[in-house]
Amino acid sequence: MSGSNGNGRARRLTINEDAQAMIDVARREGIETVWDRLEAQQPQCGYCALGLSCRNCAMGPCRIDPFGEGPQKGVCGAGADVIVARNLGRTIAAGSSSHSDHGRDILETFGALARGDTTGYQIADEAKLRRLADEVGVPTEGQTAQEVAVGLADALLDDYGTKKGSLSFIGRAPEARRALWAELGITPRGIDRENVEMLHRTHMGVDNDYVNTLLHALRTGLADGWGGSMIATELSDVMFGTPAPVMSEVNLGVLRTDQVNIAMHGHNPLLSDVIVAAAQDPELIELARSLGATGINVVGLCCTGNEMLMRRGVPMAGNHLMQELVLITGALEAMVVDYQCIMPSIVDVAKCYHTKIISTSDKAKFTGATHVSFDPQHGAEIAQQIVRMAVEAYADRNHERVRIPGKPVRMMGGFSVEAILGALGGTPKPLVDAIASGAIRGAVAVVGCNNPKLPQDLEHIELTQRLIENDVLVLVTGCAAVANGKAGHMVPEAAAMAGPGLRSVCEALGIPPVLHMGSCVDNSRVIALAAALADYLGVDIDKLPLAGAAPEWYSEKAVAIGSYVVASGITTVLGVQPAIFGSPNVVGLLAGGLDDVVGAKFVVEPDPAEAALWIRRLIEGKRRDLGLPFTEVVADALAPAASATPVGSRTGA
Amino acid sequence: MRAVFINPERCIGCLQCEFACAVEHSASKSESEAFLEVPVPRKRVHVEAGPTPTFAFPNRCRHCDPAPCLQVCPSGAIIRDDALGLVLVEPKRCIGCAMCAVVCPFDVLTFHPLADSPAEGVAVAVKCDGCEDRVRRGESPACAEVCKVDALVFGEINELVAAGRLRESGAVLAAAGATATELPGGDPLVGWHSWGAAREAAATAADQWTTGRTAMNAHGNNGQAGNDSPTGNGNKGEGR
Numbered sequence: 026m027s028g029s030n031g032n033g034r035a036r037r038l039t040i041n042e043d044a045q046a047m048i049d050v051a052r053r054e055g056i057e058t059v060w061d062r063l064e065a066q067q068p069q070c071g072y073c074a075l076g077l078s079c080r081n082c083a084m085g086p087c088r089i090d091p092f093g094e095g096p097q098k099g100v101c102g103a104g105a106d107v108i109v110a111r112n113l114g115r116t117i118a119a120g121s122s123s124h125s126d127h128g129r130d131i132l133e134t135f136g137a138l139a140r141g142d143t144t145g146y147q148i149a150d151e152a153k154l155r156r157l158a159d160e161v162g163v164p165t166e167g168q169t170a171q172e173v174a175v176g177l178a179d180a181l182l183d184d185y186g187t188k189k190g191s192l193s194f195i196g197r198a199p200e201a202r203r204a205l206w207a208e209l210g211i212t213p214r215g216i217d218r219e220n221v222e223m224l225h226r227t228h229m230g231v232d233n234d235y236v237n238t239l240l241h242a243l244r245t246g247l248a249d250g251w252g253g254s255m256i257a258t259e260l261s262d263v264m265f266g267t268p269a270p271v272m273s274e275v276n277l278g279v280l281r282t283d284q285v286n287i288a289m290h291g292h293n294p295l296l297s298d299v300i301v302a303a304a305q306d307p308e309l310i311e312l313a314r315s316l317g318a319t320g321i322n323v324v325g326l327c328c329t330g331n332e333m334l335m336r337r338g339v340p341m342a343g344n345h346l347m348q349e350l351v352l353i354t355g356a357l358e359a360m361v362v363d364y365q366c367i368m369p370s371i372v373d374v375a376k377c378y379h380t381k382i383i384s385t386s387d388k389a390k391f392t393g394a395t396h397v398s399f400d401p402q403h404g405a406e407i408a409q410q411i412v413r414m415a416v417e418a419y420a421d422r423n424h425e426r427v428r429i430p431g432k433p434v435r436m437m438g439g440f441s442v443e444a445i446l447g448a449l450g451g452t453p454k455p456l457v458d459a460i461a462s463g464a465i466r467g468a469v470a471v472v473g474c475n476n477p478k479l480p481q482d483l484e485h486i487e488l489t490q491r492l493i494e495n496d497v498l499v500l501v502t503g504c505a506a507v508a509n510g511k512a513g514h515m516v517p518e519a520a521a522m523a524g525p526g527l528r529s530v531c532e533a534l535g536i537p538p539v540l541h542m543g544s545c546v547d548n549s550r551v552i553a554l555a556a557a558l559a560d561y562l563g564v565d566i567d568k569l570p571l572a573g574a575a576p577e578w579y580s581e582k583a584v585a586i587g588s589y590v591v592a593s594g595i596t597t598v599l600g601v602q603p604a605i606f607g608s609p610n611v612v613g614l615l616a617g618g619l620d621d622v623v624g625a626k627f628v629v630e631p632d633p634a635e636a637a638l639w640i641r642r643l644i645e646g647k648r649r650d651l652g653l654p655f656t657e658v659v660a661d662a663l664a665p666a667a668s669a670t671p672v673g674s675r676t677g678a
Numbered sequence: 679m680r681a682v683f684i685n686p687e688r689c690i691g692c693l694q695c696e697f698a699c700a701v702e703h704s705a706s707k708s709e710s711e712a713f714l715e716v717p718v719p720r721k722r723v724h725v726e727a728g729p730t731p732t733f734a735f736p737n738r739c740r741h742c743d744p745a746p747c748l749q750v751c752p753s754g755a756i757i758r759d760d761a762l763g764l765v766l767v768e769p770k771r772c773i774g775c776a777m778c779a780v781v782c783p784f785d786v787l788t789f790h791p792l793a794d795s796p797a798e799g800v801a802v803a804v805k806c807d808g809c810e811d812r813v814r815r816g817e818s819p820a821c822a823e824v825c826k827v828d829a830l831v832f833g834e835i836n837e838l839v840a841a842g843r844l845r846e847s848g849a850v851l852a853a854a855g856a857t858a859t860e861l862p863g864g865d866p867l868v869g870w871h872s873w874g875a876a877r878e879a880a881a882t883a884a885d886q887w888t889t890g891r892t893a894m895n896a897h898g899n900n901g902q903a904g905n906d907s908p909t910g911n912g913n914k915g916e917g918r
Contacts, residue, residue: 036888037881045888067727068734071690072826075870088826091866092688095826478731478877480884487887602873607866631876 039346039481041511043277046430047350056377058349059368063477075607076109082229091607101229109608110235111227113584114242116604118223120585121245123365124546125185125216125253126388127293128260132181134295134401135260139174145299145405148174149266153443157259161193174263181256187215192252194259197556201565202594206247209622211240211592213248216256220245235611243623246588254586255549261332265298268335268441268543270448270536274433275510277347279340280356282427284322285313287415288342288351290371291363292544294332296385296399297325299408300361301337306409313416321416326351327366328503328544334438335543341436343511344482344504345475345579349374355426359415363399364389366474366580379421383411436510437517438541440500442554448534453561460570463654464526467570467644468498470542470551471505472586473578476601482508484576484600484633489514491637493538496524497644500554503545504577514539548586552593567594567624570647572640576600576633587627596625596643598636603629679763680813682822682830683838684736689725689829690867691734695821696721702809702820705793717791717799722806723821723830724786732867732874736830738821739786739806741765747778747787747805755803764808769794772802779803 035048038060051058072078072088079099080086087099089108098104103111138146148154151170154177158165163176183189192213195203206212213219223245226232232241262268280286287304289297303309304321313321324342325333333339342351345366351357352374359381360371372393375382384391385399385407395414399407440448449455459465471489475481485508489499493514501509509515514522520531523538531538542550551573552566559566573590575583578601587597605611620626630636641658648655697709704712704719712719723738745765748756755771756778758764767778769792779787789801796802809819817823822832831838865871 033885036885038884040884040887040891042888067731068689068691068693068725069731070692071732071734071867071870072692074732075690088692090826091690092827093866094828479880480887483880483884483887487883602870606869629873631873631880 037480038477040483040486041276041481043343043430043511044347044350044481046428047277047353050353050428051350054377056349056353056374057370058374059346059370059477062370072607074602074604076112076604076611077105077607079103079108079112081111081115081227084229089607103229103233105608106235106610107233107238109605109611110238110242111232113603113605113611114223114227114238114245116581116584117242117245117588118220118227120581120583121216121249121253122220123582124249124257124585125220127365127546128216128253128255128257129185130293130295131257131260131264132178135174135264136178136182137401138264139171139178141171143401144403145302145408146264146401148263150263153259153267154263157263160196181260184252184256185216187218190214192216192248194255195251197553198251198593199556199559199565202556202559202567205565205623206244206592209240211244211247213244213252216248216252219248235608236614239611239614243588243592246585247592249585250549250552250589250593254546255553257546258543258549261294262441265294265332266336267443268439269444270437271335271338271439272435272437273334273338273340275341275343275436275507276431276433277342277351277354277429278431278433279322279324279342280351280354280429281320281322282356282424282429283319285316285318285320285358285416285419286356287321287323287412288326288357288360289323289329289333289339290326290348290360291367291386291389292328292332292365292546293363293386294329294336295401295404296361296363296408297329297333297339298336299404300411301333301339303405303408303412306412309409309412309416312413313419316416316419318416318419321412326360327507328546329363331438331503331506331541331544331547334436335441335541335547336439338438340433341507341510344507346477346481347507352378352380354429355379355423356429358418358422359383359411361385361411361415362389362391362394365582367391378426379418379423381414381418383414385411434511434513436513436515436541437537438506438510438515438543440536440540440542442550442557445540445554446557448536453558457558457561459526459530461653462526463648464496464530465498466496466526466641467572467647468500469572469574469640469644470500470502470548470590470595471509471539471574471576472502472545472548472551473575473583474504474580475508476577476579478601479577479631481577482511484631484636485509486512486514487633488574488576488600488636489539490522491634492640493519493523493527495637495641496526497641498527498530499539500542500551501539502542502547502551505575506541506543509539510541515541545582545586548590552590552595555593555595564651565594565624568647568651569594570644570651570653571595572643573597574600574636574640576631576636591619591625591627592623594624596620596628598628598630598640600629600631600633600636602631603627679835680833681741681763681835681838682738682808682819682832683835683842684738685829685831685842686728686733686735688827689734689736690827691725691727691732692826693725694824694826695723695736695830696725698820698824699723699806702812703807717793717795720788720790720792720804722786722788722804730871730874730878732871736821736825737784737786739765739808740784741806741808742783746781746783750777750781752777759810762808762810762813764810765805766807766810767803767805769802770796772796774801774803776803778805 035045077089084100382394700721818832
């Protein structure tokens with residue numbers, strides 16, 4: 026139980042020893058962290074947690090009494106169903122907008138690169154550039170790489186508008202899936218259009234039918250997955266290299282006591298890629314040496330970290346809930362941030378140390394941080410300037426306060442779709458054969474964030490362990506990838522932790538049983554891989570023995586991802602309750618009726634053992650329907666007892 | 679006797695009562711201005727999370743009789759209004775000794791400077807005054823008025839208790855195997871409440887996970903890189 030000593034408390038908050046050590050330091054030194062603020066917020070408002078509050082207009086704010094005795098309608102007349110659906114729709118629009126705006130930044134820089142207007146960037150994968158151009162119908166015959174890039178940039182820029190009326194990469198989805206979307210009227214027409222239309226629909230007095238709103242919510246998600254996120258992933262590969270298997274290291278132990286440590290935090294590889302290059306500049310390394318350091322050590326956090334790890338093997342300091350704790354090591358000269366998932370509190374924690382917080386995106390400023398406006402047209406020069414600031418900060422480091430807990434753990438990254446197919450010999454056949462024979466039962470994408478409401482990384486790791494033990498291949502992105510890396514699941518030797526079938530496949534290929542597919546925009550790789558498998562088998566995606574899981578999700582982006590994954594035909598298990606339980610009808614649709622419409626649905630299950638059991642039953646059911654060998658999944662006698670009440674299930678859906 | 683009756687199982691943790699209480703005890707009585715006043719008005723009802731974070735309890739003065747706080751107050755700053763059944767603090771006579779807080783069974787006393795403190799900036803005992811001005815005007819106390827889910831209800835105390843008894847009798851009968859108690863549609867908060875319980879269970883599981891790993895490392899696994907994780911069949915999850 027939560028003892029009076031700090032250690033007992035920390036062990037209920039995270040399963041990572043590096044995090045526990047830093048939380049204890051924070052407690053001793055009175056440094057406030059995310060867990061303190063969560064505690065201060067208790068109890069959190071139940072209306073909001075149930076999705077029953079609305080402040081979309083000035084006749085409100087309104088709330089619906091879930092007990093049925095108080096108000097059942099907002100001032101406008103919207104009941105629980107409409108209010109919950111509108112709120113969820115706006116959440117998905119925000120998440121979809123975030124990924125898509127990230128994609129646009131990549132695309133604009135790619136366009137500038139194509140026109141020769143940047144420094145520090147080049148076309149790293151010309152073969153992929155030409156493949157993409159062929160795919161979207163941009164002429165490549167006899168064209169230079171630059172000319173092809175100009176054409177591709179223009180074609181993809183059209184995806185953001187409404188003129189084109191469709192998305193360039195939508196053709197990757199199986200034909201049956203595209204026909205289903207067309208029949209339902211949820212084929213995305215333009216990336217920005219669906220987001221804007223969601224804001225319109227959820228204005229008072231527009232879409233007052235929750236089913237209609239939720240269908241558009243799926244379309245908004247699809248515009249992210251097959252649009253904004255996919256563009257971000259694909260063009261990042263062209264500019265920075267398509268990931269291939271690479272070894273790296275993970276946890277706070279990647280920081281160096283004797284070097285200038287720079288943590289790159291946020292999401293967009295535009296910035297981190299040039300910083301990594303600048304950190305290798307001999308002049309800056311010499312400057313670091315003159316100040317007593319032995320070199321410059323760039324490490325990653327969150328999805329920027331994943332981008333760097335996937336392509337360069339740059340070490341990973343940690344995931345979402347490590348962003349304050351990494352500062353408490355006292356060993357960081359600078360945390361360089363762009364956008365998304367960067368807590369405003371890092372500025373306050375950094376004030377306790379010599380660490381500089383350097384913000385770089387003009388759309389994401391942090392009061393109290395040093396802002397260096399990043400402009401890809403001068404990418405190399407700005408990166409030099411930022412690294413120089415970090416190196417100079419080393420002179421101010423208080424070496425007595427440096428506490429770097431533990432030793433790093435090895436992890437392998439770099440499993441792009443191209444790399445996975447490459448490992449298989451250029452065709453999905455070996456993977457499909459392994460699934461067909463039953464050596465591999467199926468594949469599950471374990472993705473998403475950390476959430477301080479659940480112990481950090483416990484759900485990610487336990488769910489993954491139970492899946493690989495049962496011969497289910499696990500694909501990871503984002504914070505889930507970092508969690509599994511720290512747990513030692515992502516080295517080829519971890520095949521020994523897997524069941525016999527998965528183990529033999531992994532050992533034959535020299536790969537881990539848990540494959541790192543990248544950052545959160547790289548969930549587009551997951552659906553692209555699923556589509557490739559479906560096409561190979563000539564079936565729709567929902568027929569495949571696949572599932573998704575977001576065990577510790579927190580962000581709006583995660584809801585957008587969940588919606589495009591489900592709309593693409595992959596059932597997704599959430600470990601954290603979304604704010605929809607105030608409407609039994611919305612829950613009934615998303616956790617039940619949707620299955621009959623898109624062949625997939627949402628499930629809420631915070632217990633990783635139960636979630637694993639649920640997913641295994643789903644996968645074996647899909648195997649049965651495909652005519653593959655299947656087994657009846659029975660509850661593991663060693664597994665913890667199921668919670669008496671199915672969490673979040675009040676409709677029996 | 680009219681009083682505020684609490685139905686803690688209905689509390690949804692929205693903190694509306696705390697907000698309304700502070701506004702009621704401001705000079706402006708305005709939601710948009712009260713928080714700008716000096717000294718800032720203070721709430722006298724305290725919503726704290728229960729054993730799991732999805733349960734909450736709006737804790738306020740019970741206006742006991744005999745009231746321990748009144749009995750121990752050395753300066754006679756705590757008095758009783760017999761007509762309204764309220765225990766009241768007179769800030770001008772409070773010496774801030776906190777004896778009232780020491781003996782209060784419900785820990786509802788706090789100490790803050792008020793506009794009518796003995797001197798500017800001096801903290802005095804602050805607690806629920808039953809919204810005596812509102813009640814005299816025939817209105818409900820602010821906290822009960824704003825509560826949308828009837829976790830706080832103002833009325834004749836015996837009638838409210840009887841109403842609660844009526845609701846509970848179904849549960850008692852069900853426990854005896856006599857009849858089903860399910861309300862039509864079930865408890866609307868059951869999913870939310872069980873989510874809170876799941877969070878507590880997860881925290882316990884995390885603690886045990888660390889214990890399991892520590893024990894395993896002590897048995898010779900020295901945390902070699904890439905292989906320092908327990909298997910999935912450890913002793914996690916007991917105690918749920």
